[in-house]
Amino acid sequence: MIIRAHILVCGGTGCVASKSNEIMAQFEKHALANGIEKEIKVVKTGCFGLCEKGPIVVIYPEGATYSKVSPDDVKEIVEEHLLKGRIVKRLLLGDAEAQDVARSLDNVGFFSRQLRIALRNCGVINPEVIDEYIARDGYAALAKVLTKMTPQEVIAEMKKSGLRGRGGAGFPTGMKWEFAAVQKADQKYVCCNADEGDPGAFMDRSVLEGDPHSVIEAMAIAGYAIGSNQGYVYVRAEYPIAVQRLRLAMDQAREYGLLGRNILETGFDFDLEIRLGAGAFVCGEETALMTSIEGKRGEPRPRPPFPAVKGLWDKPTILNNVETYANVPVIFNKGAEWFASIGTEKSKGTKVFAVGGKINNTGLVEIPMGTPLREVIYDIGGGIPNGKKFKAVQTGGPSGGCIPMEHIDIPIEYESLVAIGSMMGSGGMIVMDEDNCMVDIAKFFLEFTVDESCGKCPPCRIGTKRMHEILERITQGKGELADLEKLETLANSIKQSALCGLGQTAPNPVLSTLRYFREEYLAHVVDKKCPAGVCKSMMTYTIIADKCKGCSLCAKKCPTSAISGEIKKPYLIDQSKCIKCGVCMDSCKFAAITNR
Amino acid sequence: MGCSCCGTDKMAQELDRIIAKHKDTRGGLIPVLHEAQELYGYLPMSVQKQVAEGLGVALADVYGVVTFYTQFSLNPKGKYKVSVCLGTACYVKGSGPIFDKISSILKIKNGECTPDMTFSLDACRCIGACGLAPVIMVNEDVYGRLTVDEIPAILDKYRKMEAGIA
Numbered sequence: 001m002i003i004r005a006h007i008l009v010c011g012g013t014g015c016v017a018s019k020s021n022e023i024m025a026q027f028e029k030h031a032l033a034n035g036i037e038k039e040i041k042v043v044k045t046g047c048f049g050l051c052e053k054g055p056i057v058v059i060y061p062e063g064a065t066y067s068k069v070s071p072d073d074v075k076e077i078v079e080e081h082l083l084k085g086r087i088v089k090r091l092l093l094g095d096a097e098a099q100d101v102a103r104s105l106d107n108v109g110f111f112s113r114q115l116r117i118a119l120r121n122c123g124v125i126n127p128e129v130i131d132e133y134i135a136r137d138g139y140a141a142l143a144k145v146l147t148k149m150t151p152q153e154v155i156a157e158m159k160k161s162g163l164r165g166r167g168g169a170g171f172p173t174g175m176k177w178e179f180a181a182v183q184k185a186d187q188k189y190v191c192c193n194a195d196e197g198d199p200g201a202f203m204d205r206s207v208l209e210g211d212p213h214s215v216i217e218a219m220a221i222a223g224y225a226i227g228s229n230q231g232y233v234y235v236r237a238e239y240p241i242a243v244q245r246l247r248l249a250m251d252q253a254r255e256y257g258l259l260g261r262n263i264l265e266t267g268f269d270f271d272l273e274i275r276l277g278a279g280a281f282v283c284g285e286e287t288a289l290m291t292s293i294e295g296k297r298g299e300p301r302p303r304p305p306f307p308a309v310k311g312l313w314d315k316p317t318i319l320n321n322v323e324t325y326a327n328v329p330v331i332f333n334k335g336a337e338w339f340a341s342i343g344t345e346k347s348k349g350t351k352v353f354a355v356g357g358k359i360n361n362t363g364l365v366e367i368p369m370g371t372p373l374r375e376v377i378y379d380i381g382g383g384i385p386n387g388k389k390f391k392a393v394q395t396g397g398p399s400g401g402c403i404p405m406e407h408i409d410i411p412i413e414y415e416s417l418v419a420i421g422s423m424m425g426s427g428g429m430i431v432m433d434e435d436n437c438m439v440d441i442a443k444f445f446l447e448f449t450v451d452e453s454c455g456k457c458p459p460c461r462i463g464t465k466r467m468h469e470i471l472e473r474i475t476q477g478k479g480e481l482a483d484l485e486k487l488e489t490l491a492n493s494i495k496q497s498a499l500c501g502l503g504q505t506a507p508n509p510v511l512s513t514l515r516y517f518r519e520e521y522l523a524h525v526v527d528k529k530c531p532a533g534v535c536k537s538m539m540t541y542t543i544i545a546d547k548c549k550g551c552s553l554c555a556k557k558c559p560t561s562a563i564s565g566e567i568k569k570p571y572l573i574d575q576s577k578c579i580k581c582g583v584c585m586d587s588c589k590f591a592a593i594t595n596r
Numbered sequence: 597m598g599c600s601c602c603g604t605d606k607m608a609q610e611l612d613r614i615i616a617k618h619k620d621t622r623g624g625l626i627p628v629l630h631e632a633q634e635l636y637g638y639l640p641m642s643v644q645k646q647v648a649e650g651l652g653v654a655l656a657d658v659y660g661v662v663t664f665y666t667q668f669s670l671n672p673k674g675k676y677k678v679s680v681c682l683g684t685a686c687y688v689k690g691s692g693p694i695f696d697k698i699s700s701i702l703k704i705k706n707g708e709c710t711p712d713m714t715f716s717l718d719a720c721r722c723i724g725a726c727g728l729a730p731v732i733m734v735n736e737d738v739y740g741r742l743t744v745d746e747i748p749a750i751l752d753k754y755r756k757m758e759a760g761i762a
Contacts, residue, residue: 014727017738051727199683202724237630237667238723275623276630278665281721295623296657297664313622356685356726363727394684430684444687448721454664586744 005040005082008058010123012047012209013202013241015055019071020044023055026074034083046210048123049364050110053093058123067093110361113380115342117350118166118203118326119366122210127245130252133213139258141332142217145224146266154225155181160336162348163328167193167284167321168399168425168501170347170414173328176318179308180226183316188228190219190270191312191319193289194235194242197281198397199448201428203352204322206364208235208242211326212249216259216272218328223270226318230271234289237276246274281398281452284426285500286311286319288454299456300500321426323352343369347413357394357430360385370411373403377431388433392516396425398445398452399505401512402438421512423505437534438517439524443471445509449502460503463494467510475535479525488514539580539595545570547592554584554593610635611643615650625651625661629668638669674709674716676754678702679733683722690744691730695719697747698732714758715751 009015009024024042031037048056053067057077064087066077073091080086116122125132133139145154159174180188192215196204208215219231235243250272253259261269275293282288283298290312292298311317327349331339340348347369353376356362360382367376377383377393384390392402401422403410410416414424432441446468455461467490473479491507498504514521523529530538543554543563548570555563555571562578565571573584585593614631618624628647633639639662648655662668680686680695695717699705702715709716725731728740732750739750 013723014725017725017728017731017740051725054727196724197721199687199722200685200726202722202726205724238720276627277667278626278630279667279721280665292626293623295625295661297660354685354726356729357688362685362729397684428684430688432688436688441688444684 001038003039003041006060007040007042008045009042010048010054010056011044012206014051016241018055020055022071023057023069023074026071027078030075030078034078036082040082043126045124046122046127047206047364049119050361052362062087065093066091110380113375114366115350115368116366117330118207118323118352119364121214122206127210127212128248130213130256137333138213139217141329142220142258143264144332145221146264146268151181151225151227154221157332157336161331161339163331164347164414165320166323166351170424173320173324176308177222177225180316180318183309185316187315188226189312189315189317190222190228190231191317192219192233192325193284193319193321194233195277195283195289196236196426197284198426198428200356200430201354201397201426203354203364203427205239205242207322207326208246212246213253214329215322215325216249216253218325219272220259220263220270221328222318224268229269232273232275232293234275234277234293237278243274282454282502285502288500289319290317299454302499344411344413346415351412351424351427353427353429355381355429358384358388358433359431369413372409372411374408384431384433388435391432391434391436392438394430394432395428396423397428398448399423399508400425401508402516404516421515435532437530437532438513438520439471439475440534442510442513443475446471449506457499457503459494459497460506463490464506466490467507474524476537477528481525483525484514484521533596536580540575541573541578541580541584541593541595543571543573544592544594547590549590553587557583557587559583607635608646611646612650615647619651625653629662633668638672672709674714676715676734677718678715679718679720681723681731682719685726686730689729693744694730694732694742694747697744701748701751
């Protein structure tokens, strides 16, 4: 029997957390109950990107995109859509309901401005079936490289494409490969950095979950180019689904002769091993990552020698991140010129961002380089929820900076972001609104780096700690004007003297917030006020007399008996007794207590 | 699952098997520790000693690696492991107060376990479910788009499950 409907269900971590596995089981169950189990096919795909509206279910051939589907909705979808051909409008994504039509994904505002290269197969194929990858030109690039190109030609093509590392600093990938290729050694290694430690970034996880073969294929190509037969994928242990799918994909590739000995009978050997990270942010730094693969404490070491000369076990090694690798097969299938035609002069191709925080469409977005930041936040991201005002967007995670409204029209490129004090980073993009305190955010990132500093070099180990103490003082209302200067001096000396990328970039969140939100720091230091109402010790809890019904609940809950009054009349808070615990505000049923 | 703090002979044998499996792998220490922790739930000194002897490395090296990586724990975990995501996306959406609430209800701090071994609390970095921020996990169950008010009910659910079993 011909399969007349394909039901694609998102199997990414976010949607699995919202029960997408149960949704798939329900589809099978109700299809069986209605006797159409042979006419339909349920496909578990990778991340569609629109995590905010998850779990996502797409039904082809109509291309109807259902959002926020719950397992209880499945019966209706099967009986209405699959049996009777009537689309379940109440579950359709976006404004499709109003327009009375089913819309394919490409027409939804969130997707129409995107260009999916690295994510080309995410949400399209079943990542657990190698044939689906092959049907989408999978392993064609590897075959072409192995049979028609010399390693030198591969590297020349990579250089021509202009692809730069997607993990942070943006080093040209082809050049990196060339450095390792010219080394003479009995053994070389190809490594993949899938230790996505930047909090709020999950694009690498989505690629591994949604399209693991693209990484395997690219690593084999890299192995051929530099003369290596062994690769390692270093993955976070916190990504169990990604690890499991990658393992499965490796087994399938070996079975098909696309990994292991004598690949495609060309005489080229290349195999992969997975190494699990164990929760250390510093292991995202290349030398630290390699030390960790060696089974040691993941501490970085000075460069030079660079890994291309002396890397893993002192052998020439290249390391690229997941998203970088995901771009590689496409470059060989479509040509370096095609790839280089996308993006800007110095930043070619696309970049995937994990957009999160105070934004309507949380999710994964892949855009051509050079796209204005505003477009990502407003046109794709759908703007700020609850009518709040945009304050800043943070890119580059703990190594990056906050970008204020005045720079929102900046084109997204490696150089332009660095020029305004942030960086591309791995692609986390966290939006903040007027309710977020920028001093608190700077403190949050410093807390992170203090926690994650490996302790090897003093500027990072001691310097970030001192910066954090100053920020702590400021948020507690004990800061002085001189503290701001101290922060800047410390920040600049840490940047210059730290051993590795973690320390050298750790002060960035502080420097960029000082640069663009100095008035907020001043409010904390001079007026002893937190304008956003976040820093606890600077809050004053007061009862709004108009709203207070005099129920006495807050007075009963107050641990220091700071609230008094008469029943049915507005209550009062004695500021000298108040410890600012916030219990009164949490307990008030009439929103009559404010802390600003 | 009985008390596993001291381990059993059977577990020790299993650990030997794990060690033997990775003995010849270059850089095999971390994979061994991952599997050992899966077996015991944490990595007490006795386990670290056995690993050091089995792999022929110094105990100091094993201890150094265990204490370097946050995934490895020297303390036992509760039956219900509560992890609060303090990644950036969750943090800006208020996971800080959620963490404080859980901490005050359970009366334990980050990394600690309740005296009855029922709950342990950990602040974790991004679990990648940013679309559901703020997020907490109780063992494998994910709770997303949370507010502070929903916390007591979630913890109660596990307390009741515990009472039901007992």
